[in-house]
Amino acid sequence: MHIENPITKITQILDRPDGSQARIVAQVFFGAGLHRSVGVYVHRRDNPDSPWQLCSDQPHPDWKQMSVEDYKTRGRSEMLRTVTTGEILKLSHALLQGSVASLNEGSENEEADAETEEAADAPR
Numbered sequence: 295m296h297i298e299n300p301i302t303k304i305t306q307i308l309d310r311p312d313g314s315q316a317r318i319v320a321q322v323f324f325g326a327g328l329h330r331s332v333g334v335y336v337h338r339r340d341n342p343d344s345p346w347q348l349c350s351d352q353p354h355p356d357w358k359q360m361s362v363e364d365y366k367t368r369g370r371s372e373m374l375r376t377v378t379t380g381e382i383l384k385l386s387h388a389l390l391q392g393s394v395a396s397l398n399e400g401s402e403n404e405e406a407d408a409e410t411e412e413a414a415d416a417p418r
Contacts, residue, residue: 304389308381314340316376320389332386336373349373 303321310316317337325331337346349372354360357369388394 301389301392301394304385304394306381306385308377314338315342316381317346318377318382318385320382320385322389332389334382334386336376336382338372338376349376 300322303319305317305319308316308318315338318334319337320332320334323331323333335351336349338349339346351371351373353371354365354369357365360369
C-alpha cells in the first residue's frame, strides 16, 4: 500500500484553564532497517505571549526513593506534569492512523465509536 502524502508530523496546542498552553509534537522517525516509530516532545508556556519552553522527559533524579504522593507531585518528568499520557497517546495514534479527525472528537463519541467497532469485529 502506497500513500501519496503521508502525515509525518502533527502538532496540537492545548489551552489550559489557568491561561497557560501546552504544545505536543508527534513526528514519525525511521530507525535501522526502516522501522517506523513515533517521537513525541512537549513545549509549554505561561501565556500566549511567552516563548515556548521545551519540557524535559527525564524524571526527578531521586524518583526511586520518593513516596507515591511525592512522585505524583514532583517526581514525574516535566513533560508528564505538563500533559497527560492520554493526550500524548491520542496524538500519536492519530499520526499512526494518518488521520487528524479523531483529535476533535469528544469522549462520548469515542466511547460510542469503540462500542460500535467492537460489535462489528465480534465473531459471528
